[in-house]
Structure formats: structure tokens, C-alpha cells
Amino acid sequence: MLNCQCQNDDCVLCGAMFSSGDLGRAPACDIRGLLSRRRYAAGETVFREGTPCTQLMVLRAGQLKLTTMPLAGREQILGLLVAGQLVGFETSDATYPYTATALTPVEACCVTHKDMLRVLEENPSVALRVIQRFRDELVQAQIMIRNLGIKPAHARVASFILSLVPIGADASEPFPLVLSRLEIAELLGLSEETVSRVFAEFRRNGLIEAPHGEVRLLDAGRVRRLAGMGTGEAWSGF
Amino acid sequence: MLNCQCQNDDCVLCGAMFSSGDLGRAPACDIRGLLSRRRYAAGETVFREGTPCTQLMVLRAGQLKLTTMPLAGREQILGLLVAGQLVGFETSDATYPYTATALTPVEACCVTHKDMLRVLEENPSVALRVIQRFRDELVQAQIMIRNLGIKPAHARVASFILSLVPIGADASEPFPLVLSRLEIAELLGLSEETVSRVFAEFRRNGLIEAPHGEVRLLDAGRVRRLAGMGTGEAWSGF
DNA sequence: CGTCCCGTTGACGGCGCTCAAAACAGGTGG
DNA sequence: CCACCTGTTTTGAGCGCCGTCAACGGGACG
Numbered sequence: 350m351l352n353c354q355c356q357n358d359d360c361v362l363c364g365a366m367f368s369s370g371d372l373g374r375a376p377a378c379d380i381r382g383l384l385s386r387r388r389y390a391a392g393e394t395v396f397r398e399g400t401p402c403t404q405l406m407v408l409r410a411g412q413l414k415l416t417t418m419p420l421a422g423r424e425q426i427l428g429l430l431v432a433g434q435l436v437g438f439e440t441s442d443a444t445y446p447y448t449a450t451a452l453t454p455v456e457a458c459c460v461t462h463k464d465m466l467r468v469l470e471e472n473p474s475v476a477l478r479v480i481q482r483f484r485d486e487l488v489q490a491q492i493m494i495r496n497l498g499i500k501p502a503h504a505r506v507a508s509f510i511l512s513l514v515p516i517g518a519d520a521s522e523p524f525p526l527v528l529s530r531l532e533i534a535e536l537l538g539l540s541e542e543t544v545s546r547v548f549a550e551f552r553r554n555g556l557i558e559a560p561h562g563e564v565r566l567l568d569a570g571r572v573r574r575l576a577g578m579g580t581g582e583a584w585s586g587f
Numbered sequence: 588m589l590n591c592q593c594q595n596d597d598c599v600l601c602g603a604m605f606s607s608g609d610l611g612r613a614p615a616c617d618i619r620g621l622l623s624r625r626r627y628a629a630g631e632t633v634f635r636e637g638t639p640c641t642q643l644m645v646l647r648a649g650q651l652k653l654t655t656m657p658l659a660g661r662e663q664i665l666g667l668l669v670a671g672q673l674v675g676f677e678t679s680d681a682t683y684p685y686t687a688t689a690l691t692p693v694e695a696c697c698v699t700h701k702d703m704l705r706v707l708e709e710n711p712s713v714a715l716r717v718i719q720r721f722r723d724e725l726v727q728a729q730i731m732i733r734n735l736g737i738k739p740a741h742a743r744v745a746s747f748i749l750s751l752v753p754i755g756a757d758a759s760e761p762f763p764l765v766l767s768r769l770e771i772a773e774l775l776g777l778s779e780e781t782v783s784r785v786f787a788e789f790r791r792n793g794l795i796e797a798p799h800g801e802v803r804l805l806d807a808g809r810v811r812r813l814a815g816m817g818t819g820e821a822w823s824g825f
Numbered sequence: 826c827g828t829c830c831c832g833t834t835g836a837c838g839g840c841g842c843t844c845a846a847a848a849c850a851g852g853t854g855g
Numbered sequence: 856c857c858a859c860c861t862g863t864t865t866t867g868a869g870c871g872c873c874g875t876c877a878a879c880g881g882g883a884c885g
Contacts, residue, residue, distance in 0.1 A: 425736035491677075531832095
């Protein structure tokens, strides 16, 4: 993240979200006064489903999970968000359609919807980037629909694991796994035990190693085949 | 749909998509030359998953279904689109991420991505409306994720039926059902037979009537309760 | 050392998928 | 009008996947 032209690295809308630098000096700085900065600890609830919602947030650092509880007792994760993404802007009525929880320590900047609308009206290039963000999130959501709709447990877990490997990274290198079994289950629409069983089976068959908080692909080819298609599709915002 | 200020009802971007009328004369007319009009018969494939994609379409009339085939042999419907919605703009690589098929005779207008980007840059209010469209679609997608992730077959079918009743309509009036059992199954992530069985069960229990291409709610309260929550959530773009 | 939380493993039952066939509707040609 | 064919819907029988319930092990922490 480069400093933006207004020389203020507090300015999310140029520093974090719109870092490409083709944004003019004036529009970027218009926003500065409208922002408020917030921090949340890991595990903290940022906002709750059904709560009134007037602000949108831009994630600066950390990871958020968005969850919902359509049936009493069981949660479903709608998606995971990483730095740079928008939260709380997709609601047209006045309440959040999901609960947001910090997975890691989180830093975010908040703007009211009203101010944001004004900024969007006056800054087409900002609007373009917001559109891009929504496109990306919609594609992620559609991938989740794809997977939840058809794939059996093995394939879901395989897809999920593949979605974790950092782009451009060596596929045989171990990579971190921040989610608990329960959270993976909520993301994949499975039960905690089923996720655990599938992980165990993958380990038994020499597909992966999974020591405490990490995963490592031993046979990427077979995992990919299990996932349903050659290409590893992402499960979420990761 | 009112005529737009440029007096040309061929102009989708003011006539169909941006009909609120607060769009200036000039920006609306900028677009006219960039549009091409297309028609598709019911059942016709508009474009196929994986095909190169350089245009975006605005639905003027009819209904589209978006499908994908993550596993050989089984399709999953990602969503249904009605007049006014955008198709083919959410891909950032050069291929369609899903197949689009006309459910009814369809009329659409096409613009190339390149032209559309230029229009968006120059017309903030157009960009705002596009953002609104994406927000809506994202919310729809999240509702589908919710339902696919957790709800059992009864609840999915109940939610689906509720999503069909036109807003503001008398809940006891019959309403049309254009989708086949198979298509409903693909939308709900179920098998054709299961959908048929649930419909039969609902009929036996006096919840609905379902004569050929129609549905009628006999006990809306119980259907709503079955759907999982008091409020009937939409399953798709309907 | 006790407690709590997370992950793992086993047993069991049920929901929903698969396979198969029959009932039904619609269209076409005789 | 009827026989025929095709595609859709319905219904049945069987079973496999996965969710539920329960018990156990291990690491973190007070």
C-alpha cells in the first residue's frame, strides 16, 4: 500500500482501497474528514444481524467472517473478508443482513452511507473501483452457491483447502489455516464432525498434512480432482 | 418504463435500466450508438460457461436462468434474472463464469465492456445505479447461500414457493410457476424427485394447490413457518 | 491438577439421492 | 378421433452419505 497523494496514510480510500494512484489529489482528500477509524480484537463481534446500519466499513487489516443464523442453533458463514474489502454497503433497508465477527485483530475505517453516496457521485473513478469490488464479491458468492448446491463433503473440503493456497505460492509449501473445524463446517455447510472426518481421511490417504494451524498439500493433483474440476476455485474472499 | 429524455425508447440505459429520470439528457444519449439489440427464443442458450466474454447485457424483457456445471451431469442454477438486470459484467477474466439460458422469449441490449467502462467513468449517476444493481444481486446470492447451506428440503421448497408470490399481491391468489420440477431442483440444490415429493406432501397436507403451471397458497402461515423464519425470503432474482 | 475448548473417532438413524417404473400431458401423424 | 411417441411428473424401494449424539484425548490456562 503506497501513500496516497494527499500524504496521509490514514486515508483508506486512496491508501488501502484505491491504491493504484490514478485518483486525483482533490477527490481523495475530500474523503478524509468523513472517515472514522475503529479497531476490533480477535473474536469480537463487529455488528450483529438485524442491527440498524448506517455506515459502511473498509477493512484495512485483519480478517472478518460474515455469518447468518437462518435456523435456530446453526450458523452459516456467508463469506470471509480480507483487507481492502467493503462491509455493510449491500443493504438497502436499514439493517445488517448478517453478523460480522473479527477472526483476527481488525482495523477498519467507517463512512456513513450518505457521505459515501456523495463521494461516489462526485468521483467516478471511486465508483468504478466499488463496482469492481462488488463484482468480485458476487463471483465469490456464486462459487459458494455452486459448491453448496451440488458438491459432496469431500469435494467441498478439497475446494476449501485449495482456496487457501496463496496465489503464486509453491503448492507443496505449507500454508496457514486460521479457521477452526467448526468455522470450516459453517463455511461449507457441513457439520464439525464431518469436516474432521474428511481431514482425517485426506491425511490417511496421503493427500495432505495438517499439523495444528497449517495445511500442506502432498498430492495437489488428487486434491484438485476431488474438488470436482481441474481448477481450484475459491470458497470465499480468501 | 417511461420514455427517456432523449426521446428514443430504444435507449436501454434510460428506458429500462435507469428509468428514474434524474439522468441528464447528454449522458443518456451518449450511450445510444453503443448499443446492439438482441432477441432469444425460450429455451435458447444465450451464452455458455467458459465462452469468451467482452459484452455485458441489460435484460429488457423475459427471464434468464444462470447455470453452472461443477460436476459432470448435474447443473446448479446460480440465479434467475428479470427485466432490468445486468448479465455478464461480473467477470474480470475474459470468459463467462456461467451459462445463460432464456426461460421465456428474451430481449436484451448489449454493450461492450470497454464502452461501458467509459460511460461509467463519465456518468456518476449511471455508476450509482450499477452499484445498486450489484448490491441487490449480492444480497440475493447471500440468501441462496443461507438456504443451500443449512435448510432441509421442506424449508427450501417452502422458501422457494414464498419467493414466487408477487409483492403486494393477495397471498391466497394463485400465481404462475414457470420453472419445471427439474429446474426448481437445480435452483434448490435438490433432486427432481425430492422436489416432486415435497410438493406432493404439501398438497396432501393442505398447504398448497399446484395445478399445472400455477401454485396457490392455502395456508401461508404454515408455509412461512416451514420456510424457517417468519419472513419469506427470496430464493433468487424473482 | 482440574477445567475448558478443540479435535477426533465411533455408533446409529434419517434425509435425500439413485434407480426404476408407472401415470400423465402434449404433440404428431394416421 | 384415436394410436403413438416423447417428455414431464409422480410414486415406490433401497441404500449411502452425512448429521446427531456421545465418549475420549490432548493442549492451553488458571
